[in-house]
Amino acid sequence: MPSPTTRASVAVVTDAIHPYHRGGKEIRYSQLLPRLQESFDVCVYTMHWWPEHSTRRSEQGVEYQAICPLFALYKEARRSMLEAVAFAFACLRLAAKRFDVVEADHMPYLQLFTLGLVTKLRRRPLVVTWNEVWGPEYWGSYLGRVSGPIAWWIERAAMSLPDQILALSTGTAERLRSYLGDSVPIRVIPMAVDLDCIRGVEPARSEDAAELIFVGRLLKHKGVDLLIDAVSALKVDRPLRVLIVGDGPERLNLEKQVADNGLTDVVRFRSDVTDHTEVFALMKAAQVFVFPSLREGFGLAPLEALACGTRVVTTSHPDNQARHLVARSDRGYVTEPTVDALAACIEHALADASLGNRPTEAWIEEFDWNAVAAEYREALTASIASGQLRPRGGGRASASQRKGTKQDTYKRATLRAMRRYQARLGALCRNKIGWALREQRPYISAPDQAEVRSEGVLRPSNSSTVRRAASEKVASECQEA
DSSP, X not given: OOOTTSOOEEEEEOSOOTTTXXXXXXXHHHHHHHHHTTTSEEEEEEEOOSSSSOSEEEETTEEEEEEEOOBOSXXXXXXXXXXXXXXXXXXXXXXXXXXXXXXXXXXXXHHHHHHHHHXXXXXXXXXXXXXXXXXXXXXXXXXXXXXHHHHHHHHHHHHTSOSEEEESSHHHHHHHHHHHTTSSOEEEOOOOBOHHHHHTOXXXXXXXXXXXXXXXXXXXXXXXXXXXXXXXXOOOSSOOOEEEEOOOTTHHHHHHHHHHTTXXXXXXXXXXXXXXXXXXXXXHHOSEEEEOOSOBSSOHHHHHHHHTTOEEEEEOOTTBTHHHHHHHSTXXXXXXXXXXXXXXXHHHHHHHHTTOOOOOXXXXXXXXXXXXXXXHHHHHHHHHHTOSOXXXXXXXXXXXXXXXXXXXXXXXXXXXXXXXXXXXXXXXXXXXXXXXXXXIOOBOOGGGOSOBOTTSOBOOOOOHHHHHHXXXXXXXXXHOO
């Protein structure tokens, strides 16, 4: 517990930050943390994303610390296992940091086991924001019959580690409760939009805009391939332009699909939109925002489009939680995730768009970042006030837990072992990082990076000098403890 005269310290743990990687959780932290720092001392522990050599930086009153080198988030079209393991081991460094509560994003799961150990040893609560539940079926389709069940076991085990879970949607909370019951407190705190910013943005110029727009990372489950096929099947009596804003592992496949369908004059890709005000301007200028995703934990982009006054089309897939937001709106259209159904729904939305846009609906005011930040502040304050971890399995804490003598002895011994492990980690890095650079090229030190694409796929330089310098930097960083 912090003293009454000091501010509580919140350690935020995430492997990706805005603007170096653009996605829902990165936008959430970029909007949320500057508001939380008004009440807490906020420090973000992440990978070394920024170009400066220093492992520390400060922005908008929030401190950022790099606890491990920069690894690519994706290998081809899937999340990198090497990045997940490296970041999980790097989280051991929090054992020597000062904090009153840890707030972490649930992806990529492995770091939650490290954070569970660290917070239990330090007797501090662990609060995890859970975007979505993948479940055994999706893991099976994502990784196959062998690796899929293992990954699902990891996700399921990780669910029981936090002292409190903050779910982004009611659907995600219900799925979590179906597995956890009442063993872990679950609270729903949704995403939000910057309504003040949206109100101040004018629509983009017609030559920059398009009648149909999609905004998001180009991943398989986003369903952009479904959108392209639906555009080919549209039956409209006027020319259409389609704008796809975003980048990701599926970019090359989607560009080939556009060419194969003869839509190169219709569909444009833009990965250079980094300013969120420009995104809002493009949304306002469009007639229909198409979001054919098959899996969403919340659906921030559709909510932003609705706040911009644009009609939104999405799918009725049961794993798409965005469908609940879209169905709530008079400008929302929900359809089956098939080409014909999506094409028909887009035609319907385009016909309605010719009648003009309507004012922003009152219910969207509920999803304001200031209101959401107040809910986060309340949840974190309640966790800090608890003073220590809740006893696992329910019931009263034992006498030894209340006295703390045995736990203190165990904690000191474990922390010493963890420091010895970190001291040897440098040798491991020296032996292994050269292989990683040569064979898979998943790592590049941020000061030497040639390019960081928005989806986290890195393109390291082929220079042997740069690779040698990167390897030496990794070894030195790993030895810091």
